[in-house]
Structure formats: C-alpha cells, structure tokens
Amino acid sequence: MTQKTQTYGYCRVSSKDQKEDRQLAAMKEFGVPDDSIFLDKISGKDFQRPAYKRLMRKLKPDDTLVIKSIDRLGRDYSEILEQWRVITREKQAAIVVLDIPLLDTRQKGRDLTGTFIADLVLQILSYVAQTERESIRQRQAEGIATAQANGVRFGRPPIERPAIFEEVKEAWERGEISAREAARRLGVSRATFTTWAKE
Numbered sequence: 001m002t003q004k005t006q007t008y009g010y011c012r013v014s015s016k017d018q019k020e021d022r023q024l025a026a027m028k029e030f031g032v033p034d035d036s037i038f039l040d041k042i043s044g045k046d047f048q049r050p051a052y053k054r055l056m057r058k059l060k061p062d063d064t065l066v067i068k069s070i071d072r073l074g075r076d077y078s079e080i081l082e083q084w085r086v087i088t089r090e091k092q093a094a095i096v097v098l099d100i101p102l103l104d105t106r107q108k109g110r111d112l113t114g115t116f117i118a119d120l121v122l123q124i125l126s127y128v129a130q131t132e133r134e135s136i137r138q139r140q141a142e143g144i145a146t147a148q149a150n151g152v153r154f155g156r157p158p159i160e161r162p163a164i165f166e167e168v169k170e171a172w173e174r175g176e177i178s179a180r181e182a183a184r185r186l187g188v189s190r191a192t193f194t195t196w197a198k199e
Contacts, residue, residue: 061092077130
C-alpha cells in the first residue's frame with residue numbers, strides 16, 4: 001500500500017513582532033491544509049529552527065513543500081542552494097515557490113527539462129540576491145567610512161568627566177587612592193577611569 005503524498009507549507013518571519021499573515025494567506029489560497037503549515041518566528045541566520053526541523057522529518061518522496069518566497073529557505077546563496085538540494089534530491093520532494101512560478105519542481109511527468117530550468121533559475125536568483133546583499137553591506141561600509149572621515153562619530157557619546165576628575169586623578173597619581181577607589185568616587189568603571197587617566 002503506497003503512502004498518500006502530502007502538501008506542506010513553510011512560513012518564517014524574522015522576529016516575533018513581524019506578521020506572518022500574508023504568507024499564511026498565500027498557503028491557504030494554494031490549498032495547503034492548516035494543520036500542514038509550519039511556522040517559525042526566528043531569524044534565518046541558521047537552520048536550528050524547530051518548525052523547519054519538524055517539517056524536514058515529515059517530508060517524504062513526492063510530497064510538495066510550498067513557500068511564499070525563496071528567502072524563506074535561508075539567509076544566503078549557499079544555504080538556499082543546500083536546502084533546495086536536500087529537499088529535491090535527498091528527500092525527493094517537490095518545491096513550489098509562490099512568488100516565482102518558474103520555481104515549481106512538481107513532477108510534470110518527470111520532466112527533466114522543467115527540473116533543470118527550476119534549478120537554473122534558482123541558482124541565478126540566489127546569486128543575484130547574495131550579490132545584492134553584499135552590495136548593500138559594501139555601500140553601508142563606504143557610507144560609514146565617509147561619515148567618519150567627515151567627523152561623524154558612531155556609538156554612544158563619550159561620558160563627561162566629572163568636575164572633580166583632575167583632583168581625583170592627582171590623588172591617584174600620588175598613590176593616595178587606588179584606581180578602584182578613584183573610579184568609585186567618579187561614579188564610573190575602573191576601566192573608564194584608567195582610560196581617562198592615560199589620555
């Protein structure tokens with residue numbers, strides 16, 4: 001007796017504050033049963049995701065996995081491709097990416113051309129997405145460098161030295177008090193006091 005094939009949906013949002021409504025609505029419109037939709041509210045930085053891991057354990061040959069967009073599978077080019085390989089090759093399941101109709105590997109009579117095109121499109125899209133992310137990071141780094149060159153300071157503003165700093169510093173230099181005691185009198189950490197004292 002052959003096992004009945006299943007259609008599963010996977011949704012992910014990057015934080016508990018983000019809403020998954022659009023992804024869930026897309027799953028239901030496709031026809032994924034409510035009890036076959038897996039949802040993670042966690043960053044895509046790795047695959048230690050409870051719902052995703054449960055889904056992978058359930059997925060079997062000829063099942064179908066539906067996702068709204070390709071980036072639900074991973075955070076970068078290599079991770080997306082690896083998960084695609086695991087699902088389509090190791091699990092021998094199909095993937096449907098709702099936002100990109102070409103990314104649909106359902107059997108179609110075991111049409112190798114269709115599978116090849118889906119794999120090729122995936123590689124191109126993943127590469128473009130990765131390149132764009134790297135470009136954004138590069139632009140951010142260049143923007144920060146330019147701002148710093150123009151005197152813009154990032155991070156928390158420096159702590160103002162209390163009015164009694166010089167008096168306390170001199171007492172410390174004379175050996176009358178320890179650095180810990182000097183820091184206590186100034187209301188700062190010992191590390192902050194020693195940094196100030198060296199400047």
